[in-house]
Amino acid sequence: MLVLSRKENESIVINDNIEIKIISLRPDQVKLGIVAPRDVKVFRREIYDEIQQANIDSVKPADLTALKNVLNLKNKDPKEGTDDK
Amino acid sequence: MIKIQTKYYGEIEVPEDNEIHFIRQIFGFEEYSDFYLLEMKDLDNFFWLQSKDEGSLAFVVVNPRIFKPDYVLDIDQSDKNLLQADADEDLADLVIVNIPENPSNMTLNLLGPVVINTKKRIAVQAISNRNDYETKYRVFPEEQETKEKLG
Numbered sequence: 001m002l003v004l005s006r007k008e009n010e011s012i013v014i015n016d017n018i019e020i021k022i023i024s025l026r027p028d029q030v031k032l033g034i035v036a037p038r039d040v041k042v043f044r045r046e047i048y049d050e051i052q053q054a055n056i057d058s059v060k061p062a063d064l065t066a067l068k069n070v071l072n073l074k075n076k077d078p079k080e081g082t083d084d085k
Numbered sequence: 086m087i088k089i090q091t092k093y094y095g096e097i098e099v100p101e102d103n104e105i106h107f108i109r110q111i112f113g114f115e116e117y118s119d120f121y122l123l124e125m126k127d128l129d130n131f132f133w134l135q136s137k138d139e140g141s142l143a144f145v146v147v148n149p150r151i152f153k154p155d156y157v158l159d160i161d162q163s164d165k166n167l168l169q170a171d172a173d174e175d176l177a178d179l180v181i182v183n184i185p186e187n188p189s190n191m192t193l194n195l196l197g198p199v200v201i202n203t204k205k206r207i208a209v210q211a212i213s214n215r216n217d218y219e220t221k222y223r224v225f226p227e228e229q230e231t232k233e234k235l236g
Binding site: 038039040041043047048050051052053054055056057058059062063064066067068069070071074 | 093111112113114125127128142143144145161162163164166181182183184186187188189191192194196197210212220221225
């Protein structure tokens with residue numbers, strides 16, 4: 001990993017078209033400003049981790065009969081006879 | 086037709102060209118690129134996203150608008166480029182359903198929709214630009230609330 005030291009209002013440039021600027025520094029938090037082309041995605045790391053964890057949680061075996069019962073129960077206005085092709 | 090192993094239906098035959106190829110895989114499952122979308126026979130609007138290569142790997146997916154009618158697909162242009170979509174109409178979005186032991190507590194991953202180019206049959210798991218979308222959106226209110234209302 002490349003490690004660079006920066007002060008407030010200083011910035012780094014990545015690939016000629018992405019700039020990351022240190023907007024403000026506090027003891028426990030740094031505020032970053034990012035200038036990047038529209039097609040460059042910028043997300044907080046936690047977002048990726050959260051989606052990955054949700055995916056992993058979703059592949060556990062599911063009781064589909066119980067699910068069906070719940071959906072029938074919660075659905076006050078079940079659509080009847082609209083399928084069965 | 087080719088034969089694949091499935092999580093819930095055993096071995097089944099599927100039309101080979103129904104395969105959906107993930108250009109960017111489902112996060113945490115990067116080694117699996119090819120899936121089939123199988124209708125759940127007795128559950129309207131629900132589908133299995135079944136891995137072609139790993140029978141035990143299948144996600145339950147649903148059109149988010151069934152439970153959240155105002156759901157919008159808001160993804161980056163870079164994701165649309167990956168999907169090679171000529172028009173937004175070519176894109177279909179589904180969200181992964183988490184079904185816990187008590188299915189009343191089921192949740193939808195609104196933040197990470199699975200987006201499919203239905204013409205080219207390629208897909209990505211995208212990240213929604215909407216800050217208010219969660220990975221565990223509750224479909225039904227918590228049981229406790231219901232009880233309070235009844236009492």
